[in-house]
Structure formats: structure tokens, C-alpha cells
Amino acid sequence: MDESRPTQPVRPPGPAHLLHTAAALRDLPRGTGDRAVVMTMGALHEGHATLVRAARRRVGPRGQVVVTVFVNPLQFGAGEDLDRYPRTLDADRELAAAAGADVVFAPSADEVYPGGEPQIRITAGPMGTLLEGASRPGHFDGVLTVVAKLLHLTAPDIAFYGQKDAQQLAVITRMAADLNFPVEIVGVPTVREEDGLALSSRNRYLSAPERRTALALSAALFAARDRLAAEEALRARAASTGHPAQDRAAALAALGEDRAAADAHAVAYAAAGLPHGPSVARAAARAVLDDAARLDPPLTLDYLALVDPSDFTEIPDAYEGEAILAVAAKVGTTRLIDNIRLVFGAGRAGPTAAHQGGTLTDAASSDATTPDGPAAAAPATPPTTPQGPLGATR
Numbered sequence: 541m542d543e544s545r546p547t548q549p550v551r552p553p554g555p556a557h558l559l560h561t562a563a564a565l566r567d568l569p570r571g572t573g574d575r576a577v578v579m580t581m582g583a584l585h586e587g588h589a590t591l592v593r594a595a596r597r598r599v600g601p602r603g604q605v606v607v608t609v610f611v612n613p614l615q616f617g618a619g620e621d622l623d624r625y626p627r628t629l630d631a632d633r634e635l636a637a638a639a640g641a642d643v644v645f646a647p648s649a650d651e652v653y654p655g656g657e658p659q660i661r662i663t664a665g666p667m668g669t670l671l672e673g674a675s676r677p678g679h680f681d682g683v684l685t686v687v688a689k690l691l692h693l694t695a696p697d698i699a700f701y702g703q704k705d706a707q708q709l710a711v712i713t714r715m716a717a718d719l720n721f722p723v724e725i726v727g728v729p730t731v732r733e734e735d736g737l738a739l740s741s742r743n744r745y746l747s748a749p750e751r752r753t754a755l756a757l758s759a760a761l762f763a764a765r766d767r768l769a770a771e772e773a774l775r776a777r778a779a780s781t782g783h784p785a786q787d788r789a790a791a792l793a794a795l796g797e798d799r800a801a802a803d804a805h806a807v808a809y810a811a812a813g814l815p816h817g818p819s820v821a822r823a824a825a826r827a828v829l830d831d832a833a834r835l836d837p838p839l840t841l842d843y844l845a846l847v848d849p850s851d852f853t854e855i856p857d858a859y860e861g862e863a864i865l866a867v868a869a870k871v872g873t874t875r876l877i878d879n880i881r882l883v884f885g886a887g888r889a890g891p892t893a894a895h896q897g898g899t900l901t902d903a904a905s906s907d908a909t910t911p912d913g914p915a916a917a918a919p920a921t922p923p924t925t926p927q928g929p930l931g932a933t934r
């Protein structure tokens with residue numbers, strides 16, 4: 541290879557190459573580097589762009605980035621928003637190209653399911669029946685079936701998915717490992733609006749008052765994270781003095797903490813040495829969601845769950861390690877989800893965040909210095925511990 545030859549650009553500037561058929565995709569030359577895929581349902585936003593940039597960065601100028609745009613009927617339940625889901629292919633093509641995509645693959649339903657609904661499907665197993673799977677029966681079977689098909693059609697080396705859809709990322713990671721898909725699955729931290737709302741294509745359904753109410757989802761998660769941080773600090777202070785109850789006032793003053801009820805809870809637990817974190821985190825989040833249920837328009841909670849990232853079962857109070865606090869709720873007719881990663885017990889580390897042009901990106905650890913940086917670039921987590929979503933700091 542002649543190293544002196546320029547390697548960029550691999551694609552002339554302009555909209556990404558648009559392909560509609562499996563045959564056209566099969567004929568697409570692979571180039572000399574890795575191929576990455578970012579699967580979407582379209583109506584692209586900065587969250588998707590972040591995935592595409594992470595993919596481009598990972599494969600480099602010689603690699604190839606394919607974005608799929610397909611609103612998969614199989615993962616929508618009866619009465620869900622399949623028909624009104626936003627379709628904005630021209631704008632998607634522009635956004636994908638600007639973020640570094642070479643190709644947009646936008647097949648029709650007939651192209652993906654030429655024989656109609658497939659008789660044979662992938663099942664998501666027990667994890668697929670919990671949380672999102674409980675609220676949307678069959679959803680993850682539909683997701684995995686189309687993801688498997690799109691992996692076969694696009695034949696990538698690496699596939700990128702957002703941690704905003706934490707359970708989806710977990711079941712896809714599991715499927716790739718359990719069924720020996722020759723692809724690396726990479727999770728990308730959640731991108732948020734400045735005020736905390738996780739970017740989502742469905743946000744465009746929200747009226748201004750509904751959007752204000754919808755802020756309660758992220759606010760609830762941040763409340764849990766902050767309450768946990770305050771409680772940890774109190775416990776550390778109490779432990780360092782050996783007289784927890786007497787030091788309560790000093791500890792609170794040092795922390796600038798003034799929410800009496802939660803403080804009392806934290807200090808009582810600290811003094812008694814009881815298991816603490818999970819119940820405190822749940823209560824803090826629930827308080828915000830309860831308030832939001834009284835707003836106009838109200839938030840209608842579907843679930844708030846604090847789960848083990850390896851199987852999405854609820855964690856016990858004595859739990860230590862990483863957990864996912866996940867929420868789903870409806871505002872008006874719009875159903876939204878969000879989550880953050882929390883760490884309990886000895887392994888607890890402070891959450892971090894990074895700014896990016898009016899959006900915030902949840903970060904996995906203090907070394908996650910760029911919005912879609914190390915966490916996105918890191919290899920996929922082992923199959924039994926899918927990358928959890930991340931504790932956002934605002």
C-alpha cells in the first residue's frame with residue numbers, strides 16, 4: 541500500500557448515497573476499512589448524529605458508515621404510533637451525511653419482509669418480557685428480528701446503538717453473543733437537551749406544555765442520582781467522625797444540603813448502617829414523578845424501575861454495583877422513556893457529563909471527556925453485562 545497517498549475523503553461531500561434494496565446493498569463495495577452500521581427509524585436528531593460520528597470516528601476515513609432508516613412494523617403494538625411515526629427521509633439523508641455517513645439504506649417494508657410478516661422470529665427471552673417488554677408485548681421480538689435481518693443485510697463489523705434505549709441495547713448485545721453474530725455491539729451515551737430531556741424522535745409530538753411536563757422524566761433520574769450522591773457524602777462524613785447522628789448538622793451544612801426529609805432518611809440510614817441506596821434513589825425519583833402527575837398536562841407513569849443491567853430484574857436494597865434507573869411515562873398521547881446508570885456500594889464512582897453544542901451526553905466515567913468519546917469507542921461490554929446507561933451530571 542502506498543502510505544503517501546491521501547486517505548481522505550472516502551466519499552465526496554454531499555448527501556449520503558441512498559439505497560433502497562438488499563441487492564443494491566449487496567453490490568456496495570466494502571472499501572478497505574471496517575464497515576459500521578447505525579440502525580434508526582429515521583426522523584434523525586442530534587442523538588442519531590452522535591451515533592454516526594462515533595461510528596465514523598471508529599472506522600476512520602477508510603471505513604464505511606451505513607445508516608439504516610426503517611420504521612419496523614413488527615416492533616409496534618396495536619394502537620401504537622406506527623402510522624403517525626415521523627418520516628423525514630430527505631432531511632435524514634442530509635443529517636446522516638453531515639455526521640459522516642457514506643450510505644443511507646432506507647428499504648420498504650416489502651423489501652425487509654418480502655413474504656409478509658415472518659413466521660420465524662427471534663425471541664428476546666426473559667429480559668424481553670420486563671419493563672419495555674411488559675408494556676409493549678412482543679416489542680423486543682420485533683426489534684431483534686429486524687436487527688438480525690439488518691445485520692445480515694448490511695454485514696457490518698461494528699454496530700452502534702444508543703444507551704437511551706438501554707434495554708434494547710442489552711437484548712441486542714445478548715443476541716449477538718448468544719447467537720454468534722460476527723459483529724461488535726457498541727453502546728453510545730444518551731444525548732440530552734440543555735434542560736435534561738433525552739433527545740428522541742417522539743419529542744416532536746410534544747406541545748410546549750407537554751414538553752414542560754416531560755422534563756420530569758430526566759428530572760426524576762437526576763433527583764435519584766443527586767440524592768444518592770448526597771447520601772453517600774453524608775455516610776462518608778458520618779463514618780469519618782464515628783458519631784454519625786451528632787454530626788448530622790455539620791455534615792448537612794458542609795454539603796449545602798437542605799431537603800430535610802431526604803436528609804433525615806439518609807442520616808438515619810447512615811447512623812444505623814442499614815442498606816440504603818436503592819430505596820433512597822427510588823423514593824427521590826418517585827417524588828418528582830408524583831409531582832408531575834399533578835401538572836397540567838399530567839405525566840402518567842408507566843414504570844419506574846431500578847434494575848440489574850445484566851437481566852433487567854429489580855435490584856434488592858443490599859445490592860452493590862452498577863444499576864439502571866429506568867422510567868417510562870406518557871404525556872398526552874406521547875410515550876417517552878429515559879434511564880441513567882447508578883452505582884451502589886463500594887464500587888461507586890462519581891458520574892460525569894460532557895457538553896456538546898446545546899446538548900449534554902451522559903458519560904460512563906470520568907475519562908469520558910468527549911460527548912460520544914471513550915464510552916462509544918470502547919469495545920462492547922461482555923454479553924452478561926451489557927453497557928449500562930450512564931449517570932448524567934448537569
Ligand SMILES: Nc1ncnc2c1ncn2[C@@H]1O[C@H](COP(=O)(O)OP(=O)(O)OP(=O)(O)O)[C@@H](O)[C@H]1O
Pocket residue numbers: 579580581582587588590591700701702703704705728729730731732738739740741742743
Ligand atoms: N438521545 C439519544 N442519545 C443517544 N442515542 C439515541 C438517542 N435517541 C435515540 N438514540 C439511538 O438511536 C438509535 C435509533 O433510535 P430511534 O430511531 O428509535 O430514535 P429515538 O429517538 O429513540 O426514537 P423514538 O422517539 O421513536 O424512541 C437507537 O440506537 C437509539 O438508542
Ligand SMILES: CC(C)(CO)[C@@H](O)C(=O)[O-]
Pocket residue numbers: 579580581610612615683686687705708
Ligand atoms: C434498533 C431499531 C432501529 C430497530 O428497528 C429501533 O428499535 C430503534 O431505532 O431503536
Ligand code: BAL
Pocket residue numbers: 615705708
Ligand atoms: N427507540 C426504540 C424504538 C421504538 O420505540 O419502537
